[in-house]
Amino acid sequence: MKTYKIYVDCANCAAKMEEAVKKTEGIADATVNFMALKMNVEFEEGADEKKVLKKALKNARKVDDDIEIEF
Amino acid sequence: MRRKQKKALIRIIIAAVLMVVLGLLSHFTNINEYVLFALYMVPYLVVGYDVLWKAVKGIGRGQVFDENFLMAIATVGAIILQEYTEGVAVMLFYQIGELFQSIAVGKSRKNIADLMDIRPDYANVEEDGKLVQVDPDTLEPGSVIVVEPGERIPIDGIVIDGESSLNNSALTGESVPVDVGPDSPVNSGGINLSGVLKVRTTKAFGESTASKILELVENAGSRKAKAENFITKFAKYYTPAVVAAAVLLALLPPLVRMAMSVDPLWTQWIYRALTFLVISCPCAIVVSVPLSFFGGIGGASNAGILIKGSNYMETLANIKTVVFDKTGTLTRGNFAVTGVHHSELEDEELLRLAAHAESHSPHPIAKSILTAYGKDIDPTLVSNVKDISGHGVTATVDGHEVAAGNSRLMTTLGVPFTDCHSIGTIVHMAVDGAYAGHIVISDELKEHAKEAVESLKASGVKKTVMLTGDNEATANQIAKELDVNEVHAGLLPADKVTIVERLLTEQKKNETLAFVGDGMNDAPVLSRADLGIAMGALGSDAAIEAADVVLMDDDPLKISKAVRIARKCMRIVKTNIWFAIGVKLACLILGAFGIANMWIAIFADVGVMVLCVLNAIRCLFVKNL
Numbered sequence: 211m212k213t214y215k216i217y218v219d220c221a222n223c224a225a226k227m228e229e230a231v232k233k234t235e236g237i238a239d240a241t242v243n244f245m246a247l248k249m250n251v252e253f254e255e256g257a258d259e260k261k262v263l264k265k266a267l268k269n270a271r272k273v274d275d276d277i278e279i280e281f
Numbered sequence: 282m283r284r285k286q287k288k289a290l291i292r293i294i295i296a297a298v299l300m301v302v303l304g305l306l307s308h309f310t311n312i313n314e315y316v317l318f319a320l321y322m323v324p325y326l327v328v329g330y331d332v333l334w335k336a337v338k339g340i341g342r343g344q345v346f347d348e349n350f351l352m353a354i355a356t357v358g359a360i361i362l363q364e365y366t367e368g369v370a371v372m373l374f375y376q377i378g379e380l381f382q383s384i385a386v387g388k389s390r391k392n393i394a395d396l397m398d399i400r401p402d403y404a405n406v407e408e409d410g411k412l413v414q415v416d417p418d419t420l421e422p423g424s425v426i427v428v429e430p431g432e433r434i435p436i437d438g439i440v441i442d443g444e445s446s447l448n449n450s451a452l453t454g455e456s457v458p459v460d461v462g463p464d465s466p467v468n469s470g471g472i473n474l475s476g477v478l479k480v481r482t483t484k485a486f487g488e489s490t491a492s493k494i495l496e497l498v499e500n501a502g503s504r505k506a507k508a509e510n511f512i513t514k515f516a517k518y519y520t521p522a523v524v525a526a527a528v529l530l531a532l533l534p535p536l537v538r539m540a541m542s543v544d545p546l547w548t549q550w551i552y553r554a555l556t557f558l559v560i561s562c563p564c565a566i567v568v569s570v571p572l573s574f575f576g577g578i579g580g581a582s583n584a585g586i587l588i589k590g591s592n593y594m595e596t597l598a599n600i601k602t603v604v605f606d607k608t609g610t611l612t613r614g615n616f617a618v619t620g621v622h623h624s625e626l627e628d629e630e631l632l633r634l635a636a637h638a639e640s641h642s643p644h645p646i647a648k649s650i651l652t653a654y655g656k657d658i659d660p661t662l663v664s665n666v667k668d669i670s671g672h673g674v675t676a677t678v679d680g681h682e683v684a685a686g687n688s689r690l691m692t693t694l695g696v697p698f699t700d701c702h703s704i705g706t707i708v709h710m711a712v713d714g715a716y717a718g719h720i721v722i723s724d725e726l727k728e729h730a731k732e733a734v735e736s737l738k739a740s741g742v743k744k745t746v747m748l749t750g751d752n753e754a755t756a757n758q759i760a761k762e763l764d765v766n767e768v769h770a771g772l773l774p775a776d777k778v779t780i781v782e783r784l785l786t787e788q789k790k791n792e793t794l795a796f797v798g799d800g801m802n803d804a805p806v807l808s809r810a811d812l813g814i815a816m817g818a819l820g821s822d823a824a825i826e827a828a829d830v831v832l833m834d835d836d837p838l839k840i841s842k843a844v845r846i847a848r849k850c851m852r853i854v855k856t857n858i859w860f861a862i863g864v865k866l867a868c869l870i871l872g873a874f875g876i877a878n879m880w881i882a883i884f885a886d887v888g889v890m891v892l893c894v895l896n897a898i899r900c901l902f903v904k905n906l
Contacts, residue, residue, distance in 0.1 A: 213500070220382060221568035222348065225513045241505070244568075245390065245575035250500070272342050275335065 212259070216242065216249045217278035226273040234269050236262035249279065283387070289380045293373060296328035300369050314363075321365040329356065329372035346520045348562045355558040359879060362552055367879040371559055378887035382568055385894045389572065392901060393579035399451040399470040399491045401435035417486040428478045433470065437489040438482040440465045445476035452490065453834035454585025470494065493825055494833075497589060498582055504590025508854050512570045515862070516563035523561035523869065527554040530873060549875065556872040559882040560865050565890030569857040569897045576900030577850030584903055585833040586843045593829040596812045597847035601792040602784055603742050603840065606777070606806070607749035607756065608645065609799030610816050611733070611763060611837060612724040616645050616706065618653035623699045624710075624718030631710055631718055637663050638676040638683045646706060647674075649722050650685075669693075670802075671750060671773030673708070684711040687752070689771075691716070706751055726759065733837035734763045740841050740848075743792075746784065748777050777806045785811070795830075797840060803827070814840060845906040853900055857893045864889050 218224045224244035231240040231249070236257035241250045251266075253259055263281045270277045303320055306312065312320075326333075329352075336353035344350060352375050359368035404417040405427040412427055417435040420426065425441065428434050434447070446458035449471040458474055461467055467480060470491035486492060531554035535545035574591035581588050588594060605611050621628040636654035639647035640663060651658070666676040672693065673686015684694055685708050691698040696711040698719070705723035709716070727733075734745055746767040749756050756770035769780055785794055796803070796810035804827040807813030815828030816835045825831055832839045868885035871877035877885075 220379070220564055221386075221571060222516060222564045225516065225567060243500075245386070245393075245571050247390070248500075273344065273347075275338065 211250050211252050214249050214251065214263075215280040216247055217276070218242070218244065218247070219274065219276045223274040223277070227270045227277055230269040230273050231266045234262060234266040237266060240266075286380060286383060286387075289376060289383075292328050293376055293380065296324035296369065296373050296376075299324035299327070300366065300373065304366055317365065318360075318363075321360070321369060325356070325360070325365075325369045325372060328369070328376050329353075332372065332375070346524060348520075348564060351520075351524070351558050351561055355555045355879075358551065358555040358558075362548055362555075364552070364879070371879055371883050374883040374887045375562075378564070378890050381887075381891055382564070382894060385898065386568070386572060389576055389579070389898060389901060393575065393582075399433070400495055401433040401469060401491060404435040405429065405432075420482060420486065422482050422484055424482050426480050426482060428473045428480060430473055430475055430477065433472050433491075434467050434478075434480065435489075435491075436469050436480075436482040436486050437484045438467060438480040440467060440478055441481050442479035443476050445478050446474045447471040448474055452494065452585070454583060455834045455836075494582075494587065497587055497825065497831075498578070500589075504592050506574060506591035506595045506854075508595065508851075508858065509570050509574065509591060512566055512858060516567050519563050519566075520561050523557055526869070526873075527557035527561070530554040530557060552879075553872055553875055556877065556879050556882045557869060559879060560868050560872065560885050562886050565886060565893055566858065566861040566865075568890065569861065569893035570854055572894060573850055573854045573857060573897040573900045576897060577846060577853075577903075580901045580903035581843060581846045584839070584842060584846070585836075586839055586846065587831040587833065588843070588847075589829050589831075593812060594847045594850055596793045597795070597830065597844055598851040599791055599793045600742060600795050600812065600844055602744045602746065602788065602794040603737055604746040604748060604781055604784065604794065604796045604806075604810065605765070605837075606796070606798040606803055607747050607751060607759065608724065609835075610727075610797050611730040611747065611759065612726055616649035616722040616724050618649055618720055619705060619723045620721040622701060622719055622721065623716075625715070626712070626717055632720070634678050634681065634683045634712060634717075635685045635708065635710060635720060637678040638666070638674050638685050641666050642668060642674060646708065646722055650708070650720065653720075671775075682711075682713050685709070687750075687771075702754075705755055726762065727835075727837060729836055729838035731763050733840060734765055736838065736841040737844070740844050742841075742844070744784075746780075748772055748780060750774075774802050774805065777803070778809055781806050781810055785809075795840070797837070798828075799835075814843075842903075842906060846903045849903070849906060850900045853896055857896055860896075861889050861893050 218227055221244050224242045228240060228242040231237060236254050237251060238254045239252040253262060263279060267279045307317055332349045333353050335349040339347040339350050352372065356368040356372045359371065401417060403414040404420055405412045406415050407427055420436060426436065440461050440463055442463060444462040446460045447467065448458050450456040452468060452470045469489040531551050534550050535547050538545045574594055577594055578588050578591065621631055624631045632650065632654045635650050637658060639650050640658045662679045664677045666674060668674050669690065672690040673684065675684045684690060688698060688709060691709045691711060694711060696714065696716050698709045698716050701707045701719055701721060705721045708720040708722060710718055737745060744767065745765040747760050747765045748769050750772050751770055753770040756768050760768035781796055788794060793811035795812040795814050796806050797814040798807055799816045807815060807827040812830060813828040814830045814832060816832055830843060865885050868877050868881055872882060
């Protein structure tokens with residue numbers, strides 16, 4: 211499991227972001243911690259983490275523009 | 282206030298002033314309808330342009346239940362119905378709510394970050410007689426670092442030179458300074474108050490106490506409580522349901538009225554539907570719950586109680602049974618040899634054999650025997666060491682077959698032994714298969730042990746149980762002194778699991794059981810209980826790993842404090858959930874009957890959020906609990 215710093219505007223956006231990241235291919239599970247502005251990600255085995263995260267960020271931005279993931 | 286927030290505040294003020302001016306203007310003068318519309322667009326766009334823009338972008342992506350989209354529809358709708366003031370006001374208050382939320386969340390984030398500001402940035406290393414600041418992450422264990430007065434200890438280690446006192450309050454919540462000198466272990470995160478200390482590091486930076494604690498607290502929010510999951514699920518269905526209801530409200534009644542050939546009153550029903558859309562935003566509910574948990578966990582860490590996740594907050598609030606492991610929890614665990622009885626050998630010689638046999642054991646009893654022996658151990662004399670868990674050790678020492686342990690060990694070995702009537706832990710000794718007497722070791726109660734049990738009972742814990750591997754006499758005496766309900770003595774580590782499992786089945790639904798141990802050999806029990814509480818985060822990694830709650834200063838009195846913090850937090854979470862949902866549902870019903878207008882709807886949205894957030898912030902204040 212890996213932890214990333216994130217930025218997200220509101221609690222509801224955080225919940226939606228979690229949903230969007232979870233659905234990204236290559237990600238087994240994800241939890242967004244709105245209060246700490248952190249996200250824990252569990253990758254599927256053999257996933258290219260950088261690529262997957264890029265895709266996850268793209269998916270997340272579909273929900274809300276102001277989302278940022280530092281990786 | 283951040284730049285973004287300042288900008289939002291300025292926009293809000295401009296729009297608010299313009300709105301009031303326009304309100305007065307339209308009230309006292311007779312402006313042309315189109316001019317008035319154009320004038321109202323100014324504050325509307327000033328305060329809402331970003332929401333509208335996001336809504337447009339959202340539609341492109343099919344985000345229909347996006348709060349920007351909902352706010353845009355509601356306000357545009359109001360303006361089309363020529364309710365200009367309402368349209369602007371809804372947007373205005375929505376933005377006030379967003380701003381307030383962002384300030385409140387930012388404040389409590391910062392509050393907690395300050396509490397957790399224990400990460401040391403550098404370590405001083407002596408190079409050619411001069412002090413150089415280096416990144417603590419680059420230092421190997423065994424490096425020598427210098428900590429000057431006023432500096433934070435960067436890495437765990439042992440003092441090799443210098444005397445000082447340390448403020449460990451960031452770690453333990455205890456503000457009384459601790460004196461240290463050569464050979465004292467020191468933990469990273471403590472602040473050096475008076476003298477210069479030379480410290481030999483024993484761990485890498487990442488493995489040091491401060492890093493471990495930070496990691497733990499930062500990850501605490503990832504384990505979500507039932508209440509949190511409930512609220513996220515609720516929000517997922519709430520918004521679509523309210524929007525659907527709004528559509529029905531806009532269409533059904535007018536159509537029915539049309540069929541009955543009465544005036545359909547389109548405007549009225551659409552206005553009511555728009556009111557629904559304003560209330561459909563779930564943000565108030567969603568933000569207050571994690572904020573409450575975050576505050577509660579932050580407040581608890583400030584008091585020296587680390588709670589590993591908000592789910593444990595829930596468990597902690599429902600504790601009805603507390604099981605203590607005696608040693609290290611209720612008693613200090615610093616055993617001292619108080620007597621040597623029935624010895625066939627010289628007392629000195631018996632201690633020498635015992636000390637050598639136990640020299641590899643990390644058990645506190647072994648340590649006290651070594652202390653009592655007081656001389657150096659010659660490791661070449663010891664061989665064949667066998668550690669028999671829950672029994673003792675056997676070893677070959679200086680050519681003699683030595684067995685040191687409790688009565689069970691003697692029984693297993695078939696050595697007849699003399700029972701002891703002293704209170705304490707008895708280490709029986711057999712040398713070359715013959716009984717050689719026993720060593721009496723006593724432990725003392727912790728300062729707050731009695732109060733800890735009392736205050737747990739006072740805070741609603743129904744049953745207190747003490748488990749120990751110690752003998753019956755000692756256990757009963759301590760149990761009586763502390764007034765615990767149940768005591769089980771002479772246990773092996775596996776027996777503790779069995780007893781906890783039995784106690785777990787005896788519980789009623791929604792009651793939980795906590796096991797309190799010092800984390801050394803209690804890992805299985807800690808994880809088997811509903812809630813594992815570990816003593817002694819300072820020094821014991823096993824405790825941090827296995828437990829759900831860690832008491833930083835080993836004070837058992839903190840258990841009841843943790844329970845009270847959790848109860849307060851859960852109370853606030855529940856109030857927030859029911860208050861927010863209740864007010865919103867009430868406003869929906871009133872809105873449907875046309876009793877609540879858009880002004881009330883926006884209160885239901887923003888007002889409830891402000892109140893919930895303020896209520897949630899109370900979780901941070903745990904000092905006087």
